[in-house]
Amino acid sequence: MISLQENISLSNYTTIRTGGPARWFITCKTEASILEALAYASSNKLKVLTLGAGSNLLVSDQGFDGLVIQVALDHISFKDSGLVVAGGGVNWDHFVKATCLHGLTGIESMSGIPGNVGATPVQNVGAYGQEVCETIVQVNAINIKDFSKRIFSAKECAFAYRNSRFKTSDKDLWLITEVTFQLNESSLPNPQYDELLKSLASDPLWSTGDRFQKIMTLREHVLKIRSSKGMVLNHSDSDTYSLGSFFMNPIVSTSEKVRIFQLAADKGLPRQPTAHSAGDNLWKLSAAWLIENSGIKKGDMIQSARVSTKHVLALTNPSNACTSDILALAAHIKKSVHNMFAVELIQEPVFVD
Numbered sequence: 001m002i003s004l005q006e007n008i009s010l011s012n013y014t015t016i017r018t019g020g021p022a023r024w025f026i027t028c029k030t031e032a033s034i035l036e037a038l039a040y041a042s043s044n045k046l047k048v049l050t051l052g053a054g055s056n057l058l059v060s061d062q063g064f065d066g067l068v069i070q071v072a073l074d075h076i077s078f079k080d081s082g083l084v085v086a087g088g089g090v091n092w093d094h095f096v097k098a099t100c101l102h103g104l105t106g107i108e109s110m111s112g113i114p115g116n117v118g119a120t121p122v123q124n125v126g127a128y129g130q131e132v133c134e135t136i137v138q139v140n141a142i143n144i145k146d147f148s149k150r151i152f153s154a155k156e157c158a159f160a161y162r163n164s165r166f167k168t169s170d171k172d173l174w175l176i177t178e179v180t181f182q183l184n185e186s187s188l189p190n191p192q193y194d195e196l197l198k199s200l201a202s203d204p205l206w207s208t209g210d211r212f213q214k215i216m217t218l219r220e221h222v223l224k225i226r227s228s229k230g231m232v233l234n235h236s237d238s239d240t241y242s243l244g245s246f247f248m249n250p251i252v253s254t255s256e257k258v259r260i261f262q263l264a265a266d267k268g269l270p271r272q273p274t275a276h277s278a279g280d281n282l283w284k285l286s287a288a289w290l291i292e293n294s295g296i297k298k299g300d301m302i303q304s305a306r307v308s309t310k311h312v313l314a315l316t317n318p319s320n321a322c323t324s325d326i327l328a329l330a331a332h333i334k335k336s337v338h339n340m341f342a343v344e345l346i347q348e349p350v351f352v353d
């Protein structure tokens with residue numbers, strides 16, 4: 001028999017510490033309790049919100065008039081040949097650390113990303129050149145409407161840059177209970193980003209260490225770089241009271257990239273945005289560069305919401321901001337980038353009302 005809590009403030013369950021109350025709330029540690037909670041929601045015609053660690057959720061100040069199910073399935077199982085299965089409620093960084101300690105590669109560059117395993121397929125989490133879609137082999141889920149179970153292959157998840165079917169066509173339809181990853185037992189870590197490579201170059205363990213030492217060294221360097229940007233959760237650092245990157249890096253065509261580069265030159269800007277290839281004739285531009293060069297500075301505030309003092313892509317709640325303050329700051333940034341570069345920034349976190 002499940003027991004629901006009533007009127008629970010979601011500001012206690014989001015890393016940005018904003019959001020009104022959930023009408024009903026339950027933490028589920030078993031699939032049986034998830035099924036019971038879904039049946040309750042269905043018979044009482046309640047909307048359902050699946051909650052992980054709230055690190056990508058911007059909840060309206062009015063709250064959520066339905067049932068929030070916090071997924072707390074927390075098993076990890078190491079199979080043969082680098083196959084690892086993790087419950088949807090396992091803390092992502094604990095999982096990454098465990099796989100590194102087992103000498104497995106494939107997700108080490110995503111060390112320090114907040115949140116739980118079950119949310120990683122939703123927006124195809126990624127950092128420093130790795131994305132979960134490269135290692136996920138299957139996603140087990142329960143249908144929120146008819147309670148059926150389904151196993152999705154990676155292909156069926158329709159992964160894309162910070163996107164998947166779980167964020168688009170099937171938004172709020174599936175509750176992810178378990179994810180299976182195919183990691184590698186023999187390959188060396190293969191870091192991609194200049195900043196990370198530069199940091200590793202100064203560490204003798206990276207050049208002389210054995211394979212295991214290289215994996216652990218890379219993880220330490222990722223955590224160090226992320227912490228310097230406020231991208232690892234830390235109670236004593238209000239720059240981490242955020243949702244990580246608030247905007248996605250815009251994907252533009254080659255002609256659009258040329259237009260923006262020319263605009264930067266015409267405006268006498270010292271540099272151009274970093275551009276990484278994102279497929280045929282497509283480029284991923286740095287949203288941080290666009291924001292910085294639109295006149296937004298680290299630490300800028302609107303009402304009680306603040307741009308992180310470490311990274312312009314993170315919007316933060318230093319003390320008593322509410323969601324409407326965060327939205328006002330986001331709107332100001334979007335407008336500034338649009339006025340300067342005619343580029344539409346897209347919000348990364350999921351908005352809940």
Ligand SMILES: Cc1cc2nc3c(=O)[nH]c(=O)nc-3n(C[C@H](O)[C@H](O)[C@H](O)COP(=O)(O)OP(=O)(O)OC[C@H]3O[C@@H](n4cnc5c(N)ncnc54)[C@H](O)[C@@H]3O)c2cc1C
Nearest residue numbers: 052053054055056057114115116118119125126176243244
């Ligand atoms: C400081 C900071 C740094 C960050 N850095 C990165 C980064 O480098 N790269 C990156 O990609 N992201 C980053 N993020 C964003 C965030 O960590 C990821 O999106 C993470 O996967 C969210 O996990 P969560 O458990 O907190 O999900 P939540 O915020 O609880 O939920 C996010 C979405 O997933 C859904 N969801 C959650 N759990 C499940 C489930 N079990 N089944 C189905 N749907 C579910 C929710 O309904 C919601 O739509 C960062 C966030 C912060 C705060």
